[in-house]
Amino acid sequence: MKGNPKIIDALNKVLELEIGAILQYLHHHWTGDGMESAAILPLFEKTSMDEMKHAERVAERINFLEGDPSLKPAPAKKGGDLRKMMLDDLEGEYGAIEYYKTVIKLADEAGDSTTRLMMEEIVAQEEEHADLWETILQKTGKKLP
Ligand SMILES: [Fe+2]
Numbered sequence: 183m184k185g186n187p188k189i190i191d192a193l194n195k196v197l198e199l200e201i202g203a204i205l206q207y208l209h210h211h212w213t214g215d216g217m218e219s220a221a222i223l224p225l226f227e228k229t230s231m232d233e234m235k236h237a238e239r240v241a242e243r244i245n246f247l248e249g250d251p252s253l254k255p256a257p258a259k260k261g262g263d264l265r266k267m268m269l270d271d272l273e274g275e276y277g278a279i280e281y282y283k284t285v286i287k288l289a290d291e292a293g294d295s296t297t298r299l300m301m302e303e304i305v306a307q308e309e310e311h312a313d314l315w316e317t318i319l320q321k322t323g324k325k326l327p
């Protein structure tokens with residue numbers, strides 16, 4: 183089924199954000215160290231796998247709409263201590279949530295309820311990711327951005 187080019191472009195931008203998130207979380211998993219790393223490194227790995235499932239769903243949808251799924255990652259941040267990593271991850275989640283909500287609106291306006299529903303489910307999971315980093319960062323007693 184030939185999809186709306188605006189929806190395909192928007193989904194490719196979502197896919198690039200997901201690929202960037204996979205890489206960022208993986209790199210944090212590989213390189214994070216410090217006192218809390220035993221607790222936090224597995225969370226980076228698990229979240230990276232969640233992002234991979236998102237990438238897969240979005241790529242399959244692009245392919246179904248006869249678009250070409252992108253292989254380009256959005257810019258990823260690396261380095262710093264665990265707190266900096268979690269702040270960078272939180273910022274990434276906030277950016278994704280904001281953009282994905284515009285894609286939900288676009289899909290709604292285009293009458294593409296399947297894309298809208300998929301993006302609503304993905305946003306709900308990004309909100310859980312953001313909540314996870316907010317919760318851990320708040321325990322450090324410092325102010326969030
Ligand atoms: Fe995601």
Ligand SMILES: [Fe+2]
Pocket residue numbers: 203233275307308311
């Ligand atoms: Fe996420």
